[in-house]
Amino acid sequence: MRSTLSRRALWAALAGFATVVPLQAADLSITQFRVRGPAGGNDEFVEVHNGGSTPLDVSGVRLNGSNASGTTGTRFTFPNGVSIAPGCFLLLGNKGSAGYSGSVVADYTYGTGFTDDGGLALLDTSGNLLDQVGMSTGSAYKLGTPLPSLGSANADQGYQRKTTGGGLPQTTGDNSADWVKVAPTAPRNATSTCVAQGPSLSIADASVSLRNADDVAMPFTVTLSQAQPADVSVHATTADDTATVAAGDYDPVDTTVTVPAGQTHASVSVNVHGAKAAGPDKAFKVNLSDASGTVTLAKATAIGAILNEIPVTAEIWQITGRDAVSPLLGKRVSTTGNVVTAVGPAGFTIQTPDNRADADPLTSNGIYVFTGAAPTVKAGDLVNVEATVDNYFNLPELKNATITTTLRGARLPTAVVFDDKVPSHDPGHLSCGTTNFQCFVGMRVAIANGMITTGNLRFSNEPFAEVYITTDGKRSLRQPGVRFTVPVPEGVNLPNWSGNPQVLKMNTADFGAVAAETPFNAGTTFRAEGVISYAFGAYTFIPTKITVKKAAELPRPVNTRPFYAVRVGALNTERFCDSEFNTTFTCSGGSTEPTADQVALKTRRLSAYIGGVLRLPDILSVEEVKSLTVLQGLAKQLGDDYPVQYEAFLQPGHDPSGINVGFLVRTDRVRVVNVRQLDADATWVDQGSTSFLHDHPPLLLTADVPSIVGRMRVNVIAVHPKARQNVDKTGSAAERDRQKRFLQAVSLAHQVQALQTDRKNLLTPLLVVGDFNAYQFSDGFADVVGLVSGKYDDNQNLLKLGKNIVKPALWNAVDSVPENDRYSFLFTENFGNVQGQSPRSVPTHQVLDHALLNTVARGLFIDMRYGRGNLDAPVQTLDDAATDTGVKKAMGSSDHDGFVVDMLALPTILF
Template sequence: MRSTTSRRALWAALAGLSAVLPLQAADLSITQFRVRGPAGGNDEFVELQNTGSAPLDVSGYKLNASNASGTTGTRFTLPAGTTVAPGCFLLLANGASSGYSGSVTPDLKYSTGVTDDGGLAMLDASGTIIDQVGLSAGSAYKLGTPLASLGSANQDQGYGRKTDGSGLPQSTGNNAADWVKVAPTAPRSSASPCAVMGLSLSIADATVSVRNADDQQMPFTVTLSQPAQADVSVHAVTADDTATVAAGDYDAVDTTLTIPAGSTSTTVNVTVHGAKAAGPDKAFRVNLSNATGGDVRIAKSSAIGAILNEIPIAAEIWQITGRGQVSPLVGKRVATHGNVVTAVGPAGFTMQTPDNRADDDRLTSNGIYVFTSSAPTVKTGDLVDVEATVDNYFNLPELKNASITTTMHGARLPKPVVFGNNVPSSDPNALSCGDTNFQCYVGMRVSIDNGMITTGNLRFSNEPFAEVYVTANGKRSLREPGVRYTVPVPDGVNLPNWSGNPQVFKMNTADFGAVAPNTPFNAGTTFRAEGVISYAFGAYTFIPTSFTIKKAATLPRAVDPRPFYAVRVGAFNTERFCDTEFNTTFTCSGGDTEPTADQVKLKTERLSAYIGGVLKLPDILSVEEVKSLQVLQGLAKQLGDDYPVQYEAFLQPGHDPSGINVGFLVRTDRVRVLDVRQLGADETWQDQGQTAFVHDHPPLLLTAEVPSIVGRMRINVIAVHPKARQNVDKTGTTAERDRQKRFLQAKSLATQVQALQTDRKNRLAPLLVVGDFNAYQFTDGFTDVVGLISGKYDDSQNLLKLGTNIVKPTLWNAVDSVPTQDRYSFLFTENFGNIQGQAPRQVPTHQVLDHALLNTIARGLFLQMKYGRGNLDAPVQTLDDAAKATGVQKAMGSSDHDGFVVDMLALPTILL
């Protein structure tokens, strides 16, 4: 084991070997761009120009973007066959919602925006950056001093590149000097007039790779934009940069070149001297001046000569990987010996330092992936020597262009890192790898004894059943108390931040053959596995080499049958159960059109399968997000056709601009409805200066009599669906408005609940407030909707202050009776940004949005609360396939919520 001190000393020595990878100039330039426009943040474009003298094939070129933290990603890859004529333009624009609004039709569209303070780059088909511009110092893409961000104002403003004396885009290597603000913008496309390209000279960059002490010739090509009628001459002279003549790196050249009449190019050769040992890459320049012959100008006067030292550096794997996502030896040729092959995939393998040579620093990885592009010949347990080039693939070190020698078979595999309760860390302030949670394990063996799959398979490309999200501690990724991770805790709020579940990661079971491709997995399945940590498209990923299911979760999972002596009350968000008629301000469907009659019929059948087969036919069911009484009556009829029951539908329209409402389905073969009425439907508030209704979906009160052990029992059930919380954790006037509206809705309902509790004829009746509360069972730090309605609001934990609680005695949330790991009714994927040193991190969060609040009488009769599982835990493909299934299988995918039921002992009202 090497000491930390000796390792750091070696790193210091290697620091001088960082690769010189100069920006080799190209004919394609970014000439104008906008990252925000009149329509908002997606109203953006990027204008490109071919400044060369010949058509330019840009097939496979990439438009990349960076945020202010240096996280990069590809926004668009130019399709095959894309060319740009000399002097002509190509316009790329954002085609996402509220995207590019300009009058010039773009040539190509992308769909993911660029941040206001980020940066842009164009990469050629090999991934080399050919032009870049930044809007902040933190952007990964910039040259020299970056430009200033133009802020978040929705205006027609952007940046345009200056032109030099010859009319070509200016490129001094300093963004601040080369660009100027333009307002309004004037983008040009392939249909716009092309710039006239006159007679001009350019010199191209050149590169040589040094692998030994031999001299080499480095040819620089000097090109005329078109043949001239007379000879053209130009003076060429070399100039030192990091490579110098005095150090013996190359021989100076000072000469005059001539391009004969009718020709278009000539070459100047520079002798580059070899090297005997590994060392830094170096560069020098060749400059042109004094062009004569005809009306000729110099368009590109300077070229870079890159001397790449590719003599392998002897290094251990941990020296190659380093502490960060980018290797300190990126771009260098390395030789690493005597490492153990730990996993073999279809296009590469992982290898790891043997335990007796392993680094002693938890912040570095002893494993690395070797990309072979085709099936490797090595096997797990082989001891190998590898000479390869260090690459940075999706911000992760790997080895490519490898020469591999197997020196032994059957070597002992390194001990795996044990993932479990404490590793990876669940504390974002004490991540397992320092600044990240997984980086120091990438390429290394890992064992998981108590894993849990927390989502069904996602789809990827042509794989219907691809990756899943997992934890190694046997727990679901639940939303827990606290203000959302990354959101500052508001002043006056006594709460911590919630962790954001940094311990969650992806698993691709099939990549190394541990499981057959396209194997479906349901969330809740537990497993035992060994494998390696990898990195796929910006996300840390576990790839097992062995995999055993401990307990498979089955779907759908119905609730228990209703006890014969009980009354069953439930709630179910039906996810935009719409009719075919577009007669509201916005489409009920949330898309561009309302569903067809066949789609409504299929939705009705799937909801019936869920209510009957999974929720086991509640006596009273609150239903949310229903368009009309007619479609709810259609569901009641479908239930009667599918099961030996009789349901009646109740719905009263509210004020939602898309027409979704709350309602009830009541089993009239068991329940006698006494009254159904809305609560607070006409209440108003001042919504940004306009009088508006407080409730989009006014709470709906059902009063009924249900069968009891002897006689009947009176019961009150309130169906609720307050405003969604999508803006609650944000800042600005929209967030403030949404928080205030949710607060007023909860306060209004609390007042109605208290009036019902103190009403003489109802004070002995069980009361249940059920539905999709669009709120957690605890406060989010802004407005505790559930706490306010139940009489448990704590001003010290909320931004909006209530003062005195309204509801007394308090209501009890039956969710508290559900086992902790089963407390979820909705699955929300949260983007927590660059919290682990990787691409913006998508984390599936299981959260309770659907609750049952019980008054004292109802709690005394309470038997159980159960969620019916059929929508949240299944693979995406399974949910789609279920539409063609029969029986209870058809229930899966009927909604984006899982519904619940509450069973209560039924006693005659006279005994209460």
């Protein structure tokens, strides 16, 4: 459920202070930063400063970032041996594309940037916060009132820390008071002039915990930056905030504090009165003034936090509340007579017995108790727990717990049943109000019809980590409609697709349901019991027991071709490149092209997939192939691996990275009549310039295939229109991409219509196959498949066609595939910070690879199947398959699963 890593302390909000903060390092601080610049979002820097009087070793100090939803991560760690001289600076710059562009050279660089509305922090080697600044209330890093975001304008603007009268960075514990906007910025690095540091005084924040009515002394440390030859004195007085003298919270102090000659520290103590009952946390201030001699005040105000830790008696549902953050956050609570439901290596979950459960469906009756080591309790124990309420990255939990077991073998609370209705499939009516899972966190859940929808992800040192699941036995399919969270365009009669809110993660090993490092293939069905948790920004099911009902085997080949059939297929080979960089952009999509050995390995893996998974199609459309030479190499490899003879056909197009469409044809069975590009020289006006319309011009193959008697003529068009990466976005780039995709489809539709109305082709089967980069339904902008097939509906599309071009319409053989098997690509969609996740990223199964058949071909149609080997395996398995033998080598050969269509082969004379 969670690890024993260092944890972020969260405190109750206090008037005038958004957060009560622990003692901060007096010397190391962030003094200037920008999170966006003239060159864009990566044009950013962070300036850090040593405000002390001695060199500061920063080895292992981390620079962390947070987004607006509190998700944190390390951006940079200072190497061993790095130090900052007194009063001097170090500059860190983003090295990403269009990164830091300032004239002051960065001393160190980092690769992952900061969001416009997030936060920054410095952490020591133990994970303790040294300094932090935020630009939203949702940031995990901030002090007091956060700074306003500077927005998304690409301008030279940032924030700089104010300085005290002594020239030291100002640190009052309130970002809004300590920082000022600067434009332009003026970053400083290790070669910049250091700030001369005169003697200064600082007072550190302090806190005490009240556990009874006894008075408690709260000492405040006053630090002098440099020892002086004579005594240094300063006046110290207390000031009310939420804690007041009049209410009897503490005794006032008005005194002189002296730092003796040759010393650097002194203290002043405030007597805090105890409490008899649970109550709110409070705070007061201690202010320094009138320092003697030339000594300045670097930090003149300290916060004194009075933490009431007398336990509040509460039921679990009163502790959890309705939201991710407990209404009793930071408080000491006592909850009794609850049942242990699950036990993990560092904690356990407890739940209210059924007879005491509350009637509010939006609150949870379960919570996690963090012990940090193996608990001594067992499932079924009845326990009393006194603990502090914490929020571990949006997981409510109890920490620092005292646990008393009062009974063994208690009946477990009734599990919530997750099925085809719970969790909800409708984002407008979620199961927990604003989320689909928050009201179940910590509670028992039973799943009778679960399906694993992705192979194991890989995390850190876990090669087989979490999987995604559904609880209704179905895949996480892309359904009709405009993408969830994208406004439906005006004039489009379509709903929004739901975004599959019912999908969640499963960590099978956390509570020992299965052994660690157990792989699972997507498509595996199961039944399980367990609890709901929240980890790494996503709701997660952790089983206490799980039974696999049917394990999905991989690879999973298509059926054997019937002896009387002809087999036509398609496969996007995922950038099947040569080793030469002789195109405008790299074919690989990365910074380098593959080596000769990598090309040879890719060739062997594709051969295993085509031969072992697709079972040797007679005609195979291939997409994303660099050259005829590499395709010929694949044809030869197939001949070496199987008793077949393939010939490669490819004609270069206009893609600046050199990827093309082509064919592999079994010339031991098929006689090729002709191969030609369609409308290859078509142009369009691309942002004021005339450009080729088709990056990968459609390729028409006419061939004679063996039939029951004699031969049958077929026409096959291989296609690969423009990708849809910008389609669901806004702005000129999205409009341009949508228009190009639409015009490509119009061009292809005219070619299809011309072919199927040609007198000599009236009785010839026609198949249009390949990676259409489009769904089998409209996305609300331009239905590429519908346009090419003659089924375009202007009412469902932003771009209007008028009359359909293709008549009679083609039939999409995808419609014959069982619904749960309709996918050829797996895309993890980031929907933003919605439904209680930050962000909500959901793997979605999509059909991008289609087979459109004319009337003649449909009359001969037998079957369509996708060959499974690339999309359903664990990430680690795909990598391991490269060194495997036989058909297993096929897994991971591409990021698409290919398909085959089998048709009855009748002699042409019978048509």
